[in-house]
Amino acid sequence: MASVSETVQNDSGVWDTRVQQFHGGQDWRFLDNFVEDFSVTTNALGTPKAALEAAKEAVNTCHHYPPADQEPAKTSLAQFIWPDDYSVNHGRLLLGNGASELIDLVTRSAPLGTWKPGPWDVQYKEYERSAETNGRAILQPQDTTPANLTCIVNPCNPTGDYKNIIELKHWIDDNVADGGFVIQNFFYFGILKDESMQPWLSPDFRADSLTSQNEFIAMLYQTRRISVYIIHSWTKIWSCTGLRLGSVVCPTLAHCEVLKKLQVPWSVNSPALAFLNEVVKDAAYMEQTWELTSKWRAEIIERLKPLSDSIAQAMNDEEFAWKFYGKSFLSWIWIDTKSKSIADQVVFRARAAGVPVRSGSPGYNRPTYIRVAVREPSKVDVLMDALRAFELEEEE
Ligand SMILES: Cc1ncc(COP(=O)(O)O)c(C=O)c1O
Structure with missing residues (x-):
């Protein structure tokens, strides 16, 4: 089985990174249990x-x-x-x-x-x-x-x-x-x-x-x-x-x-x-985008904060609390988890649960960061479940 870092770096190996630029959005095809793609910045409402x-x-x-x-x-x-x-x-x-x-x-x-x-x-x-x-x-x-x-x-x-x-x-x-x-x-x-x-x-x-x-x-x-x-x-x-x-x-x-x-x-x-x-x-689609994106985005941050707090607590260092970046209107959140190992584990667990997120490592060279797309709450539930397992293991 591929190690966490191999999985993160290769994104299923579809990019020839010697000559191509890495981008997110490839994992979904390789996941039997695929639920939702959190690795790309597309509109959470789906295709009009x-x-x-x-x-x-x-x-x-x-x-x-x-x-x-x-x-x-x-x-x-x-x-x-x-x-x-x-x-x-x-x-x-x-x-x-x-x-x-x-x-x-x-x-x-x-x-x-x-x-x-x-x-x-x-x-x-x-x-x-x-x-x-x-x-x-x-x-x-x-x-x-x-x-x-x-x-x-x-x-x-x-x-x-x-x-x-x-x-x-x-x-x-x-x-x-x-x-x-x-x-x-x-x-x-x-x-x-x-x-x-x-x-x-x-x-x-x-x-x-x-x-x-x-x-x-x-x-x-x-x-x-x-x-x-x-x-x-x-x-x-x-x-x-x-x-x-x-x-x-x-x-x-x-x-x-x-x-x-x-x-x-x-x-x-x-x-x-x-x-x-x-x-x-499709004016209605735009109206709904304006209505829902920032609301869902704020909710995701609120749902991730307790996880970040528990990690900082487990590390006994509040420096490990995650930092959430980006304007409130955007369709993604750029998150500094402050640790390459934690970022890799989040990417790995999200992918294993069929809800891939984007690692900040390949291409962007920000190994402690992850990028999480705004998605509807029921899909975020699946991501949160995947990360809750991570939270429990960390505490064990
Ligand atoms: C800022 C930015 N510009 C351009 C693109 C490329 O988009 P397209 O799919 O239209 O080629 C992307 C894709 O992620 C992007 O993030």
């Missing part, structure tokens, strides 16, 4: 039903090529992002086979030079992978040198940090070299001006997004030749990671044409386009 049906229906047209202009799905998404003035912005929007395709596309199209991540302790790794394979020099987050290509994941996966639009604009001003590129990536979750004042459940999420900052983006390009790209992964908010859906908003029409020229044709398939065209109309 009408959109799923539209995707299934579109499989019947699989003997035809998907539309080369990505329509009508692209216009529908533009209307979702800019309900008031989508037609002005539509030409700068391009869809991709998940955000991952677009991350790589934009990185390849940027002039060679240095690369820097956002200011967070650690952030989603695909940007760095793409920068490295493109031969860029990697700067550390703390480096004050402005970089040629800067990628900020905001809100940040996995740490849950967030900059509001004012802070973000300052950060871009200070950290990007003239003539540089900046990519902002966020799940299209609601974006907060301030953690304590505004839950992500607010339908005002557009106002705090760079997508509402046309003048700022145009000014950066005209005065400093800084190109700002905004990338969205749609596979999390609409829980459709297997379908692959992402988009990029380019700074100008000309930038978008450069990407179109590089992008392989038909990269978004017919079921994914049909799904997108339908899902943007």
Whole structure:
């Protein structure tokens, strides 16, 4: 039988980590007793039903090529992002086979030079992978040198940090070299001006997004030749990671044409386009997301705290109490268990109970951390049962 650390590192061995970047979300296929995936940051409500049906229906047209202009799905998404003035912005929007395709596309199209991540302790790794394979020099987050290509994941996966639009604009001003590129990536979750004042459940999420900052983006390009790209992964908010859906908003029409020229044709398939065209109309799903995510998230933290307390007690050291990170509106919790051994045991036990969580070790190199997705309470019961066994054994 594999040791705890082997199981944690390999995630069933599907990633060739010599050449691929590790991601969560693979365990479920290998668990006979699978109940729920806590290792990915997808929406706890599951896949929106009408959109799923539209995707299934579109499989019947699989003997035809998907539309080369990505329509009508692209216009529908533009209307979702800019309900008031989508037609002005539509030409700068391009869809991709998940955000991952677009991350790589934009990185390849940027002039060679240095690369820097956002200011967070650690952030989603695909940007760095793409920068490295493109031969860029990697700067550390703390480096004050402005970089040629800067990628900020905001809100940040996995740490849950967030900059509001004012802070973000300052950060871009200070950290990007003239003539540089900046990519902002966020799940299209609601974006907060301030953690304590505004839950992500607010339908005002557009106002705090760079997508509402046309003048700022145009000014950066005209005065400093800084190109700002905004990338969205749609596979999390609409829980459709297997379908692959992402988009990029380019700074100008000309930038978008450069990407179109590089992008392989038909990269978004017919079921994914049909799904997108339908899902943007599902206002009830968004309302429910805003209503339930932060509530369930807070409940999970409350349920984990006694476990953390009992571990600290058993260790006779309150330094071992877990630290819970991330804004309240997010669909996951980034947890420092303060001990690699405890983090490994949680990952192992959760996986054995059919409710895998994400270890902070592979990829993120934070071995004392785990990332736990927000899920509905009945699924959290199973996770808590798995960890209760751990609690008892620790006490024995
Ligand atoms: C911040 C961030 N950006 C992009 C992606 C990639 O998403 P996609 O499934 O759309 O390729 C992820 C996936 O976890 C992510 O966390």
